Amino acid sequence: MSDNKPVQKISYSCYFNKTKDGEQFVSEHVFSYQVAGKFVMNDGEKEYVFHEGEFRLNKRNTLIKYIKYPPAEGEYKNIAVYLDQQTLRSFSEEYGFTSEKHVQTPPIISIRPHALLTNYMNSLQPYDQFAQPGNEILVSLKVKEAIALLLQTNPQLKDILFDLSEPGKIDLEGFMNKNFHFNVSLDRFSYLTGRSLSTFKRDFEKTFNASPGKWLQQKRLQEAYFRIKEKGAAPSDVYIDVGFEDLSHFSFAFKKMYGVAPSRI
Incomplete structure (x- = not known):
């Protein structure tokens, strides 16, 4: 699974x-x-x-x-x-x-x-x-x-x-805004939106004016900032929920984007 x-x-x-x-x-x-x-x-x-x-x-x-x-x-x-x-x-x-x-x-x-x-x-x-x-x-x-x-x-x-069909092409913007916090590969995202990987990347940049990797990281960090600042969540409770694999990578990316460590918010 x-x-x-x-x-x-x-x-x-x-x-x-x-x-x-x-x-x-x-x-x-x-x-x-x-x-x-x-x-x-x-x-x-x-x-x-x-x-x-x-x-x-x-x-x-x-x-x-x-x-x-x-x-x-x-x-x-x-x-x-x-x-x-x-x-x-x-x-x-x-x-x-x-x-x-x-x-x-x-x-x-x-x-x-x-x-x-x-x-x-x-x-x-x-x-x-x-x-x-x-x-x-x-x-x-x-x-x-x-x-x-x-x-x-x-x-x-x-x-x-017994519905053995593959996912059909769906709205990319709606799907990504709903599922950006899932830490899965671009291959998975492209498959679930009914696209080849190359078509997914092309459609993504046309939709969001950014590469998938850059957009995903920015979106996840924005969500983390909101939860920490507005909801009082601890960074250690947030990083997995927004799609990061480990706390150190999350903290590094967060500080690079916001100029301060998540623990200082």
Whole structure:
């Protein structure tokens, strides 16, 4: 789900401490079950909160920030099943499921609890057996089982899961003003706006009269300045939220733009 790291088709997360992982590009649909703790996500417009025992579907080709909260005394635990396009395409061909229309929904969909889904997720909790090399066939079958169960318990998901189209060309200015604080590559931004990288750069300079890199840094620093000065936020709480990878780089760029360190505002 991240911008740079490959993922397994079935993933089990376990944390003892609060984890603020920043942001991720969700490249495939992800069906998840919150085993313990709380998972908070933000798509830039709305916050979504999931508690123990709840299911969700993260739609592909979306940008999400998230924080993981373990319970008061215990571990944060989550199981995620990645419904990749290759598996969905194969499932479509084998069983005849197709998307009949493009459906506009939020990037994160709450899935109502169902005994079939709970039993399925329980079957994944001996996680070590799926993580072992040589179990690729078993993992593949479990991913197909997840698709079948979602379709049986939530038939309306058919038009979402089997919409195999790529993002179309969209309004660049509106998209970037909404998503500048996501620290993902220009390749991702260009893909999500329905453009090649070269077309994205050309359209960007025509729209903003600046290169993407320069505009992104300036926009992120302006947002950081506003939050620190007007909202009283601490620089250490702001830099990830506005799209910087580390505090030292953020502080250097901030001082270069404003002539003073963020801690002095």
